Amino acid sequence: MTYQGKIDAGATLFQGAQVLLADQIVETSVLIEGGRIAEIGGTSAGDRVVDARGLMLAPALVDLHGDAFERQMMPRPGVFFPMDTAVLETDRQLAANGIATAYHSLTLSWEPGLRSLEQSRGTIQAIRDLAPRLTVENRIQLRWETFCFEAMDLIDWALQAPLKPSIAFNDHTTMGVLHPDVPIQKRPFDQAPDFPVADLHSPAFARKMDKRAKRAGVTEEEYAALIRTRWEKRPDVPAAIGKVAEAGRRAGVAMLSHDDTQPETRAYYRALGATVSEFPMVIEAAQAAREGGDFIVFGSPNAVRGGSHIGSLAAADMVEAGLCDALASDYYYPAMLAAVARLDAEKRAPRPELWSLISKGPARAMKLDDRGEISVGQRADLVLVDWPDQGTPAIRATYVAGRPAYAAMPLGQ
Known part of the structure; x- marks a missing residue:
């Protein structure tokens, strides 16, 4: 997982992740901007890019x-x-x-x-x-x-x-x-x-x-x-x-x-x-x-x-x-x-x-209708999950309204 650009401004584009949507998991891109999910599967570029290949992107x-x-x-x-x-x-x-x-x-x-x-x-x-x-x-x-x-x-x-x-x-x-x-x-x-x-x-x-x-x-x-x-x-x-x-x-x-x-x-x-x-x-x-x-x-x-x-x-x-x-x-x-x-x-x-x-x-x-799923307009509360086949999942990164709240890079990478 690599980060490009500044972490305090602009849009972030997640690429290569297996994205957990409401009823399916698909490999696609997700763009977040202004703290919200702006686009799913589009062609827009981000000011910073998260290479999430091998990870699952899911609602936080x-x-x-x-x-x-x-x-x-x-x-x-x-x-x-x-x-x-x-x-x-x-x-x-x-x-x-x-x-x-x-x-x-x-x-x-x-x-x-x-x-x-x-x-x-x-x-x-x-x-x-x-x-x-x-x-x-x-x-x-x-x-x-x-x-x-x-x-x-x-x-x-x-x-x-x-x-x-x-x-x-x-x-x-x-x-x-x-x-x-x-x-x-x-x-x-x-x-x-x-x-x-x-x-x-x-x-x-x-x-x-x-x-x-x-x-x-x-x-x-x-x-x-x-x-x-x-x-x-x-x-x-x-x-x-x-x-x-x-x-x-x-x-x-x-x-x-x-x-x-x-x-x-x-x-x-x-x-x-x-x-x-x-x-x-x-x-x-x-x-x-x-x-x-x-x-x-x-x-x-x-x-x-x-x-x-x-x-x-x-x-x-x-x-x-x-x-x-x-x-x-x-x-x-x-x-x-x-x-x-x-x-x-x-x-x-x-x-x-x-x-x-x-x-x-x-x-x-809890009457919070602005979060909990990956869809356009929702607050960008997201997690990147390392979940190998037959293995135990682990949180790799947490985003709250698009802001990085936690990130971890394993020793083996």
Whole structure:
């Protein structure tokens, strides 16, 4: 891959690549100008030329839910790193993995520590302040814990950002108090009056809170006391959900429900304007989403590993069944490309359809109609992929609105 001309002005012409279009892969040229795709297969010349022979040119990735950034902020339990360092490192990981648009899944919780409102506000502010230095488009998914009533001011502030966030309705409080005899995939609608609850004062329940307590920087007993106090506020949750949903509708942002287990859950959030089902846990919830015309999202790590690590639906099966519109990085950025590679090897669908799961699909789910596919007029968010036959694909270069964000030349070339 060779570059000619300046990298900061004029048009760029990609030549010799296998170009991944909506329904086929063809060797053709692509001209980008003014940050957009200006021509496909034409005869126009570029001010600079990218010789992409032997590579695939594809739409850059759109990640609608990724929380791997938490590892940059707190690489070990209770060990925090400077916020600017964490944001800059995350941005470079995104670019290197071909992700041109990323929604950082930022949990707005009543917990102290990593997922506290103070930490969330600091993260959002750091991303805003560092925006001129970042290489890709860093957005926020406001992963709002529905019991965190005090988050409303932060949500209103975040919704005023030039790069609009999304809102995910997340209820890990109710999931946390679920009776141990009921699998999380079988739990009833979160608002059900007869929801089965564990003994919140038992030592077993405190032990169950171990991982959450470490993340929050408190003891198991202290965390158990915190969640008991929150659970007492359950009658106020529906009104809070309605208020947040109204704010999201006014702002025109994409809204999602998280870990749906019942058709009733999906119908409830759809009625509020949340038209994306994120990680449905059972087939009935996924089918309800499809029947309702909603977008369906699964995690890329699920597809890479051949199934859910917690025993929920297998993403690959959902792709093959037509019950998946997008794959998110979830907790590991490289998983998006790796998921497509495995699904492609397993012949779950044609490669252009599979690639859409990490580009056009998530873009449309997030109401971003200007990116996600290679067609004239679209934003020139592109990746060059080294994908040998029977081999593992790797990102060679990432372009964001026509601007080089990442480039790598292997030692063997």
